[in-house]
Amino acid sequence: xxxxxxxxxxxxxxxxxxxxxxxxxxxxxxxxxxxxxxxxxxxxxxxxxxxxxxxxxxxxxxxxxxxxxxxxxxxxxxxxxxxxxxxxxxxxxxxxxxxxxxxxxxxxxxxxxxxxxxxxxxxxxxxxxxxxxxxxxxxxxxxxxxxxxxxxxxxxxxxxxxxxxxxxxxxxxxxxxxxxxxxxxxxxxxxxxxxxxxxxxxxxxxxxxxxxxxxxxxxxxxxxxxxxxxxxxxxxxxxxxxxxxxxxxxxxxxxxxxxxxxxxxxxxxxxxxxxxxxxxxxxxxxxxxxxxxxxxxxxxxxxxxxxxxxxxxxx
Numbered sequence: 001x002x003x004x005x006x007x008x009x010x011x012x013x014x015x016x017x018x019x020x021x022x023x024x025x026x027x028x029x030x031x032x033x034x035x036x037x038x039x040x041x042x043x044x045x046x047x048x049x050x051x052x053x054x055x056x057x058x059x060x061x062x063x064x065x066x067x068x069x070x071x072x073x074x075x076x077x078x079x080x081x082x083x084x085x086x087x088x089x090x091x092x093x094x095x096x097x098x099x100x101x102x103x104x105x106x107x108x109x110x111x112x113x114x115x116x117x118x119x120x121x122x123x124x125x126x127x128x129x130x131x132x133x134x135x136x137x138x139x140x141x142x143x144x145x146x147x148x149x150x151x152x153x154x155x156x157x158x159x160x161x162x163x164x165x166x167x168x169x170x171x172x173x174x175x176x177x178x179x180x181x182x183x184x185x186x187x188x189x190x191x192x193x194x195x196x197x198x199x200x201x202x203x204x205x206x207x208x209x210x211x212x213x214x215x216x217x218x219x220x221x222x223x224x225x226x227x228x229x230x231x232x233x234x235x236x237x238x239x240x241x242x243x244x245x246x247x248x249x250x251x252x253x254x255x256x257x258x259x260x261x262x263x264x265x266x267x268x269x270x271x272x273x274x275x276x277x278x279x280x281x282x283x284x285x286x287x288x289x290x291x292x293x294x295x296x297x298x299x300x301x302x303x304x305x306x307x308x309x310x311x312x313x314x315x
Contacts, residue, residue: 004028004030004279004280004282004283004284004285005025005030005077005078005279005282005283006030006031006077007030007031007032007033007075007076007077008025008030008031008032008033008076008077008078008079008080008282009033009034009035009069009072009073009076009078009079009080010022010025010032010033010034010035010079010080010082011034011035011036011063011079011080011081011082011083011130011134012034012035012036012081012082012083013032013033013034013035013036013042013056013058013082014034014036014038014040014041014042014043014058015036015042015082015083016201016203016206016207016271017082017156017201017271017274017275018034018036018042018080018082018083019042019206020203020271020272020274020275021080021082021275021278021279022034022042022052022056023050023052023272023275024272024275024276024278024279025275025279026052026055026056027052028279030279031057032055032056032057033056033057033058033059033072033076034056034057034058034059035059035060035061035063035068035069035072036058036059036060036061037060037061037062038060039058039059039060039061040058041053041056041058042056044205044206045205045206059072063081063083063130063131063133063134064125064129064130064133066133066136066137069137070137070141073137073138073141074141074142074143074144075144076151077147077149077151077282078151078152078153078154078282079134079135079138079151079152079153079154080154080156080278081130081131081134081135081153081154081155081156082156083126083130083131084126084127084156084158084174085122085123085126085127085170086162086166086170087122087166123167123169123170123172123173124169124173127170127173127174127177128173128174128176128177128180131155131177131181132177132180132181132184134153135153135155135180135181135184135185135193136184138151138153138191139153139184139185139187139188139190139191143190149284150189150190150191150192150284151190151191151192152191152192152193152194152281152282152288152289153181153185153191153192153193153194154194154195154196154278154281154282155177155178155181155193155194155195155196156196156198156274156278157174157175157177157178157195157196157197157291158170158171158174158197158198158199159197159198159199159262159266159293159294160254160258160259160262161199161200161259161262161263161266162259162263163256163259163260164256164259168253168256171253171259172252172253178193178195178291181193181195182195182290192289193289193290194278194281194288194289194290194292195290195291195292196274196277196278196281196292196297197291197292197293197294198269198274198294198297199217199262199263199266199267199268199269199294200213200214200217200263200268200269201268201269201270201271201274202214202268202269202270202271203270203271203272206271207271210268213268214268217263217264217267217268218267218268220234220264220265221264221265221266221267221268222267224264224265225265233264233265234261234264235261235262235264235265236261238257238258238260238261238264239257239258239261241255241257242254242255242256242257242258242261243255243258266293266294266295267294267295267298269294269297269298273297273298273301273303274297276300276301277292277296277297277298277300277301280300280301281300286300288300
């Protein structure tokens with residue numbers, strides 16, 4: 001496959017989603033630089049270092065501190081921002097990697113986690129401020145001589161599917177970041193925003209805890225897709241209740257019933273397929289911008305809406 005972007009910067013390239021983006025981008029012939037607070041290369045939960053890791057430039061940098069990465073930006077064609085948090089207490093990610101279902105539920109429900117005020121602060125910092133600061137610095141950078149293509153800023157957002165189990169502030173900060181990034185790039189014609197909104201992201205080896213919910217809700221989504229529109233399904237009933245009977249008291253966030261409907265009807269996505277869709281979105285010929293949902297991602301990578309996902313072919 002020919003390269004569709006010469007060089008990209010992945011923010012959080014040693015994380016779950018970021019590492020998949022690095023791997024797929026390399027397979028497509030791109031040069032990849034990753035920045036993270038540790039600067040350490042990616043390792044699997046089992047402690048292994050895949051061969052592709054040696055081909056990534058790993059840099060230590062703080063997304064909130066432009067001076068730590070500003071020198072990279074003039075030479076990249078795109079930035080992919082994969083940093084975010086579901087909860088304030090980052091130990092939940094360790095529980096997911098270890099497959100500790102009980103421990104994950106403990107942190108997800110707040111038992112042993114951070115107080116709500118601290119969670120809101122983490123959401124604002126990691127989901128909103130880090131992305132906005134990075135985008136502001138990106139559009140302020142002067143591309144190297146000869147660069148004439150529009151430079152994408154890809155923000156890994158999220159579909160609204162996990163409320164009320166997860167705080168509404170998680171969803172709100174994602175949407176606020178999308179809105180602010182769109183405002184920024186609108187003022188800079190040489191840039192565009194791409195907002196990918198995955199649902200449940202799974203991987204059988206790197207995140208074994210995600211396989212069971214992905215299987216259950218993947219089946220639910222296929223059943224919903226297969227049924228004629230005139231047959232009431234759980235998702236449509238929940239959306240009707242959330243819109244007409246029990247609407248949200250706040251205009252800012254839809255009812256949690258709508259979120260539950262999305263969980264039942266939007267298919268999960270393999271992390272490698274998410275990464276593949278992100279890399280395809282960088283292709284200038286496709287002119288992809290704005291919101292890209294799960295179904296649009298499946299179309300981008302040639303996966304039909306009814307077939308089950310299989311692990312992406314890259315290793």
